[in-house]
Amino acid sequence: MIPLTEAWRSKIADFLTQRIAQTVSTVSPNGLPRAADVYFCSDADLNLYFYSDPASRHSRNIARDPRVAAAVRVESMDWHEIKGVQCEGEAARVDDPDERAKAWRLICEKFPFYESFTDVVARLEIYRITPQWVRWLDNSTSFGYKEDFDL
Secondary structure: OOOOOHHHHHHHHHHHHHOOEEEEEEEOOOOOEEEEEEEOEEOOOOOEEEEEOOOOHHHHHHHHOOEEEEEEEOOOOOHHHOEEEEEEEEEEEOOOHHHHHHHHHHHHHHOHHHHHHHHHHOOOEEEEEEEEEEEEEEOOOOOOOEEEEEO
8 A cells, every 4th residue: 555645635636526426335224235326526635525315325324324435437448448436434414514615616616507406405415425545546557557545
C-alpha cells in the first residue's frame, strides 16, 4: 500500500468529478450485500454524496448499519480503458446545515437539472460516504493495475 499523497488525492478526486454514477453496496438486515446505483458528487476529501429516499432499501440499510462499499468506473469493451475507484467506509445521513448546503452546491454544479427538482429533493435525504480505504484501478497503466490507500 502506498501513501495517499496530494497528487494521488487530486487524481482520484478529478476522476470522481468526471463520473456521474456510483454503485453503493450496503448490508441488509440478514447480512447480505445489497447494491444500488445512484448519481453522486464528491469533494476534495474524496467524500461521496448522494440524494436518496429515506425509505429506500439502501437508505434503511445505512440507518441500521453504516458500513458500505462503493464503486465508480469507466465502462468500456476495451480492457485498456478500464479505470475506476472502489472504496469501503461508512455512510451517514447529512444533518449539518452547512454540510448539506455544500453538498447541494456540489450536486447542482455537477447536475444542473437538480435545481429544477427542488420539490422532489425536499422529500429526499443527502448521504455522505466517508471512505476509509480506496482502490485506484487503471488498465491503461497495465492489465490489472491497482493501488490501495488507507485514509
